[in-house]
Structures are given as structure tokens and as C-alpha cells.
Amino acid sequence: MAIEIPATRIVRRETGAAKRLYADLCVLGSGISGISAALEAAELGRRVVLVDSGPQLGGQSTGAIIGTFCGLYANGPNPRLVTHGIADALLRDLKASGDAFDKVSARNTVIVMYRVTALQRWIEEAVRRAGISVVLGANLTNVRHDGRRLTAVELATRYGTLELEATGFVDASGDAALAWNAGLACRETEVPVYGTIMCTLEGADHDALNALGLQAIHKRLEETAEHYGLVRHDGFVFAPPPGAQQGGDEVLVNMTHIETPMDAIGMSRTLLNGRAQVDRLLGFLRAEFPKVFAAARVRAYGLPGIRQTRSIVGAYQLTLDDVRSEKRFADTIARCSWPVEFHDRPEGVYWEQFGDSHMHYVPLRSLVHADADNLVATGRCIDADPLALSSVRVMGPCIAMGAAAAHALDLAGSGSAHQIDVGALQNRLKANLEN
Numbered sequence: 001m002a003i004e005i006p007a008t009r010i011v012r013r014e015t016g017a018a019k020r021l022y023a024d025l026c027v028l029g030s031g032i033s034g035i036s037a038a039l040e041a042a043e044l045g046r047r048v049v050l051v052d053s054g055p056q057l058g059g060q061s062t063g064a065i066i067g068t069f070c071g072l073y074a075n076g077p078n079p080r081l082v083t084h085g086i087a088d089a090l091l092r093d094l095k096a097s098g099d100a101f102d103k104v105s106a107r108n109t110v111i112v113m114y115r116v117t118a119l120q121r122w123i124e125e126a127v128r129r130a131g132i133s134v135v136l137g138a139n140l141t142n143v144r145h146d147g148r149r150l151t152a153v154e155l156a157t158r159y160g161t162l163e164l165e166a167t168g169f170v171d172a173s174g175d176a177a178l179a180w181n182a183g184l185a186c187r188e189t190e191v192p193v194y195g196t197i198m199c200t201l202e203g204a205d206h207d208a209l210n211a212l213g214l215q216a217i218h219k220r221l222e223e224t225a226e227h228y229g230l231v232r233h234d235g236f237v238f239a240p241p242p243g244a245q246q247g248g249d250e251v252l253v254n255m256t257h258i259e260t261p262m263d264a265i266g267m268s269r270t271l272l273n274g275r276a277q278v279d280r281l282l283g284f285l286r287a288e289f290p291k292v293f294a295a296a297r298v299r300a301y302g303l304p305g306i307r308q309t310r311s312i313v314g315a316y317q318l319t320l321d322d323v324r325s326e327k328r329f330a331d332t333i334a335r336c337s338w339p340v341e342f343h344d345r346p347e348g349v350y351w352e353q354f355g356d357s358h359m360h361y362v363p364l365r366s367l368v369h370a371d372a373d374n375l376v377a378t379g380r381c382i383d384a385d386p387l388a389l390s391s392v393r394v395m396g397p398c399i400a401m402g403a404a405a406a407h408a409l410d411l412a413g414s415g416s417a418h419q420i421d422v423g424a425l426q427n428r429l430k431a432n433l434e435n
Helices: 032-043 086-096 116-130 177-181 206-212 214-228 264-288 320-324 395-412 422-428
Strands: 019-028 048-051 100-104 110-114 133-135 139-146 149-157 160-171 186-188 199-202 236-238 251-254 297-301 310-312 332-336 340-345 348-352 360-363 375-377
Touching: 019 032, 019 133, 019 395, 032 048, 032 086, 032 116, 032 160, 032 395, 048 160, 086 100, 086 116, 086 395, 110 116, 139 177, 149 177, 160 177, 160 395, 177 375, 199 264, 214 236, 214 264, 264 297, 310 375, 320 360, 332 395, 332 422, 360 395, 375 395, 395 422
Parallel strands: 019 048, 019 160, 048 133, 160 375
Antiparallel strands: 100 110, 139 149, 149 160, 186 310, 199 251, 199 297, 236 251, 332 360, 340 348
16 A cells, blocks of 8 residues: 655745844854864853854864874974863874874874764764754854944855854854954965865775885976876875774875865865866876875865965964064963974975974964954964964864863953953963963
């Protein structure tokens, strides 16, 4: 007998009023800095709404298949962890499950490789357990403000429009989207800063790769890049260390450069062209190094990994001189020893290394917009000159900045983030500021 399931015939009527949400804190962007801010605020007992335009949490840390935590450790032969907060739990859990492991970097520090799917689930479960309200697939259309205070954001989703009112706002968008759409002053770099399409390859021979070494790949790239239609002559192929759990035959590849225009058509074109560049890169690796890559194929293509685009105009702009001189500010809220890593050329990267004892710092004033009382930026949209930003936009300091943003807005309440008790803030963040 056939089963009949009735369906009601409906017709879309005139759009009704937008659904309204209320929060103590609105976090725009669910990359690692936004996740850090949201989890810290929830731990403080605040009502948090986490908004992202993507279909899943994690931002570039998952969608772009970054696969490595950089900037978590100091430099030197005995590197120490200098970023804490959610980093402690994250590293503990992923290392315990065999989904993350330390890898000594040629850049005089330690990076932590991780399985993207494991980080994805860690983030999702942490957010779910914290009771954070999540709005995915939401595009910011307008920001309302009253004088120096942001009051609400308007969001477009496939299910209708939303209006989210909040006391404080964290801009973890990566592109200063909150400030830009509020009509506040922003900065853009005057030179191109290239991003990357990363990929995971399977079928690579780890032993042969370790024997080959990265310099041999770079040398051959310089000689034949034009022949294969490639633009970048350097980059990394990350393989798990011998004996690492979950190692398999996968390698993580970061050897492309893509433009990162700030328009929808341009970024869509970048995605397609970037993935075609990955295919050409695989052809190069198979042809030039068959002992390692003859059986390799792409297991996963990342979304465009964007390094620097638009940033806020803060109360202070962090400079390269500040980074080089290890300037410690009265309102320091984060620290890092990652080198200057500026991707200003299609064929390569400008690196400026620092010594074993080097540590540079980020002030709260670079996170707080000069013309707003309750908007705090994190990650790559803080106010820093392009070279300084290239040394603090990696995941370690991004986690620290996210925590600082949450605590600064918690201390500000209905007042101004420019006028909080900085000593009280630093006391809350002391694990990220002291040895």
C-alpha cells in the first residue's frame, strides 16, 4: 500500500520583520581568534552569539587546511609555550588522541601539526558544551551604531534576516568587516599580500621525502616553475615525524601563492585558479620527484588561505620597529616570537628571523578601534603595519588576542574599552604575559 504524505502549498509573502537576537557579546568570525574570544566570554558567564559566513566553525584553521599551529612557542633549543587559554586544552586533547604533534621547524621554533578534522570536532564540541549560540551562513549587511557605540548587526541568511543586538562586539572577521560596514576608518596594504591554497596529498613516501629534503624541491622549483605554470619558488611540505600516530601516507603542502582581492567575483576566480595551481604543483612533484610523489594524489583542497587584507584603525598602530626592538607596552595583552613572514612576491616570502631570547608584544590599543568604545578586533584585522602584522597574525598570538578581546569587553561592560583597568585585564591574562 502506498504511503501518502501531504505537503502544504505555500507562497512567499511580503518579508516580515527580521528575527531579533540579544547577546552580551557578538563575535563575528569563527577562526581561531574568534573561537578563543567566544569560549573565554562564555567561561565568564556571558551570553555569546558567534557569527560566521561559512557553513562550519573554524574559519581558516579548518576550511583553509592550515594544519599547523605557529607562534605558540618561544624560539631556541628549549622552547616554552607562551600562549595559553584555550591553547592548553586544545593541545592536551589533540595530542592525547594522536591528532597533533610537535615538529621542530627550520625557523628556530616549534610548530604543532594537527589533523584538520580533529580540530574541527574539538571546536564544535567546545562551542556546543559552552552553550554559545551559533549563526552560520550569515552575511553581514549592516552595522548600526549610536555615536561611538555599535548597537546591532544585520545579517542575511538563506532562512531570512536577523538582527543581533549586543553590548560588545569582537571583529574576528579577518577583514575588519564590522568596522568597515559601520563606516569606521580602516587600512588596506598598498602592496599585494599573497595568500595560499593549501592541500593534503595522500600516497606520498615519507621516508623518501625526509631523505630528499625541502631545499632540493625549492631548487628545482626555481629552475622549472615557469615550465609547469607555477608562480611560487618556495614553501613547505609537512610530513608527520617518524612514529607519529595518525601519520599514514599524507603530507600537508603549502607551496602556492594566490591573489586575495576584496570583491566577490575576484575571490571566486582566485579559488578556481588557485586549485588549478595545486593541480599543476602536483604534476611538478610527480614528474620531478617520483620516488616521493609518483603515487601521490590530492586528498583535500583548502579554501583560499588569506594572510592580510583590511584592518582597523586602532588607538595605536603596531610597527616593525616595535617588533624588532621587543617593545613591551604598558597595555601589553599578547606576546609572540614568530618571525616576520611577509608574502609580498608571487615567487617567494620575505623572512626576518629573531634570536632565541626574542619576544615581541601586542598592545590592547592596537585591538581597540580609535573611534568606537565597544569594538575590539583580533587576529589579522588589528592595527599593525604590514610587516609587523605578518609576525603576529599566526595562530598562537591570535588565540591570545581573542582572549584579550573577550576580557577587555567584559571589563568595559556598558562603558568604553578605551577606559578599562588595564592592570585588571593583564592580571586575567597573566598566563599569556609571564614566563
